[in-house]
Each structure stands twice: as structure tokens, then as C-alpha cells.
Amino acid sequence: MSIAMVRGQELSDTFWALDDLTFSVEQGESIGLMGLNGSGKSTLLKLINGVMRPDRGTVLTRGRIAGLIATGAGFHPQLTGRENIFLNAAILGMSEKETRAKFDDIVEFADIGKFLETPVGTYSSGMFSRLGFAVAIHTDSDIFLMDEVLAVGDRPFKRKCLARMDEIRKSGRTMFYVSHAPGSVRKMCDRVLVLEKGRLAFDGPTEDGIKYLKYDDGDVTSEEHLEGEEEDLGADV
Template identity: 55%
Template structure:
């Protein structure tokens, strides 16, 4: 089977600053505090992962393990310091609430903006607009500027646009924790529908019961390294242990 995602030996590090301003740096030095004013944090270390078309995969790990960073590399939001990431087909998903939304535009305008960012033509957005609004359940606010939206309203509209792009690869990062319970169930049903349709899913979540229901495979990360890659129930058991 063809790979939908190929992550080859990628590494990523960030610089952590201990001070926020020149003034703080001077105070640090005057008080005789030793050491660098910054340090490097290795978020990913030579990570290689392949995801086949139609697989449902959960990226698991404790906070700081590198799972969200890996997902952002797959989405193209981040570029690795070394290594390569390749994807096949249209990639869509929810990495951050409201990502791709302009606060001063209405929900209607942002549907077209976000749709374009996700690779849809204007005509495709027009054809699916009513379905997008209906799924989001925010019809009465669709012409309101999104800066007045709650985080839950952001989620509803962002999720609805993403799933209606008909993506081959769908990425989700803890986003379902934002909405209310009825809409969460609606999102989960839609995700399971995508899985049944043979779409490739990659999910980051601390809800281990949820990922056990919707994913077949688990990739467990620890300090930027792949600790386990296999059946989801084994990955969950290792993490819980």
C-alpha cells in the first residue's frame, strides 16, 4: 500500500530563553548568575515514521514528548532542522483553534479564506457552503466578525470547513477538547466516517479511550524519540503503565 505520510529522520530543536528583555539579561549578569541566557531544547530527535494510506494513527506521549511538534511538521506548519517530510493528497485538519481565520472578517468570509488555504477553489466552497454552515450549527452568527466568536464557535466552523474539503489526510491536535459534548460526539462521528471512507487520520490526544476507539495504530513518543510504534491498545497500555 502507498504511504500517505513519510517522515524521514527529522530533528527539531528550539532555543529556550531564560530572560525576556535586555534589562532582565543585565540583572542576571549583575547578580552573578552563571550559565547561558538560553538553552536548546530538542523536541524531535531523528524521528522516522511512515503512515500508509487509510491508516488511523494516534500520536501519544506525555506533555513535551514531541507529538504536537511532529504533527505540525506533517501539516507543513513547521519545517525540520534536518530530515524530510512528504505527504500525498490533500492535507487538512485542526492544529490550533482558529488557525487560518482572520479576526476582522465574518464567519462567511473566513469560510472562503480557510477553504482557499486548504486547497479548495471558490466554486467548491460555494457548492459546499450550506453544508459547512449546517454542520457548524452557527448559522445565525455566520455574518458576524469571528473576533466575537467563542472558542467553541471557532471550533465548530474550523472543523466544518476542514472536513468538507474532502481531505485524503486529516490531522487533529487535541482540538476536540474545546467544543461542548454534543458537538464533540458529532465530530467523532464524522472522524469515524472519514476512517470508514479510507481517509488517513493522524490524531494527537490525551484522551486514551477516544483514540482507542478511532485509531488502529499508536506511535508513542518520549523526549522527542519514538518509544513504541504498533497496535493502539499496546501503545495505550505502555503509556498508562
């Protein structure tokens, strides 16, 4: 007999990470996904990406999907960075010919130096993010997903990420961006979805979504601090 049974506690329970969630997105929209930790944002990205399937309901997407929804996703720890570029690119739908054509650009963007020939199992979370983002950002896609990868990495790399994401937004690709930073969401997104305990609590203009969450200028995250630095430097992000 288990301790839970002795205490009279329930032995099982059902938890819905997302519940009764319905929305549609037009091609070329930049969507900010916001909400408290545990509200279902990352789960929603995984459903859109196809790595998870809903228990009920449907998720309909059109075109190639790329992005970074988890640090190190799609990497094999025993393979080198070089080998994982080809592996991860193949998972994202790129042919070997495409990957070879973009290989030098991917390596240059990741900027991991001699560690390119080292098994990625030895990488730090920042190096994982560098390589994963570099592959994803060079994948020709119709939908781009990003889950707070900018919270990992040094300032120069964050600047590169922000600049590339802005290019994606301006290129007409559909983008989903998870962030707690109002400043970057204002800059990157024209619509915000706010999740609360797995339900859609708000769907509308970016500024209204930020006000709904009661974020204000006194609650500044490290991302927004970085953006302030970029503006002081005159960065065009």
C-alpha cells in the first residue's frame, strides 16, 4: 500500500497544459506569446511545431516550420557540432545540398570556434543556443518559432539574434515569439496572445496585451536592459 493511499490522497489527476484554446494566424503576422511561467506557452509552440500532438482538437499549419523551442533540441550529444549541423538541418527539412550551401554562414553565426569539432554533449547551454539558433535562422521557412533563447548567451550574440529576428519579421514570414520582456515584444510583434493556466486570456494588439499583463516600465528585464544599451549605441535592431 502506498503512502498516498494511507494519507487518503488522490493517486492520479488530470492536468491540461492547454484547454479550449482557439485562434487563427494570417501569413506574415508576428505573434508574441506571453503569460506567467507554466501558462502553456512552450507547450503551444511544441504543438505548432509538431513535436507534440493534442489529445483533442487539431493544429493546422501550412509550410515549413523552423525555430528554436528548446536548448539543444534535435542534437545528438555524442556527435560533433559539425555533424549536428547536418543532423539538425535535416530534422528541420533542409536537404544536404542546402545545408552545405549555408554551412559556412551557419558556422560564422554560431561563432563557437574550435568547439565545432567537439561532441555537443560537452557544450554549455549558451553554446547549444548559439548552434541551434544558427541552424534554425538559416532554414528557409514559412513559420519561425522562438522560445526565449535570447535569455541565454552573451550580449553580442543577443544583438545578432535580435537583428536576425527583426529581418525575419520584415521578410513576411509568420513568427511566434515567447518572451516576458515587453520591450522586445513591442519591437518584434504586432499581436499578442496571453495565456493563463492553459487558456487564451487575451488576443489583440501588442500594447493592449502588455497592459493586460500589467507590465510597466518599472519591471525591466535583462533583455530590455540590453535593448536600452543597443539604442544608446545606435544599433539598428
